[in-house]
Amino acid sequence: MSNKETLRKRQLERRNQLAPEYMKESSERICQRLIDHPVFQQSTMIGFYMPFRNEVDVQMAMETALQQGKRVALPKVIRETRRMSWYEVSSLQECVAGAYGIFEPPAILERQVADTRLEAVIVPGVAFDLAGYRLGYGGGYYDRLFERQAKAWRIGVAFEEQIVPTVYPEPHDQPLHLLISSGREMSFARA
DSSP states (O other): OOHHHHHHHHHHHHHHTSOHHHHHHHHHHHHHHHHHSHHHHHOSEEEOOOOOTTOOOOHHHHHHHHHTTOEEEEEEEETTTTEEEEEEESOGGGOEEOGGGOEEOOGGGOOEEOGGGOSEEEEOOSEEETTSOEEOSSSOHHHHHHHHOOSSEEEEEEOGGGEESOOOOOTTOOOOSEEEESSOEEEOOOO
16 A cells, blocks of 8 residues: 555544544635635635535635625536535535435536636645645545646635645645645745
8 A cells, every 4th residue: 555545544544533523623624714815815716515425614714705796616526537616506405316326406506617717726635745635535626627727726625634744745746735634834935
């Protein structure tokens, strides 16, 4: 097993052991930090994700974005092409269980958003490191998105327990610009 695979397994186990109340409180603090951040305040089109498997719950930030009149897009995973397409939503209740059991917008909404329209993308992960790299589930969906869409702010959100010294980045891995946890914010160089 590679360093990455070992780290992914260990971090998923660690995240699954977090207490529900702790995750709820931490998610609320992370959302508030995100909502207060200038990048969030200045963005008009933000890509989010629907939380899955004990990821940071960003629904409070999504609801706030919608209340503030921002446009919110969620990814829909296409397994065959191993890509994400983005769809604008006007309510989180529009979402249905999709690929991998993750809630996503139904394709019938026909409100697809071009990657280039996203000004900021809120990114989940299994682990994040001190250099701005993230470790996901291994599908490479976000790395491919950021290869195509270099302009959007890449904002990771994490429980403190998810921050590690390194995630063993590889040449194709795309770094974040900002990482927000319940206790801190870390900024990284923007190309």
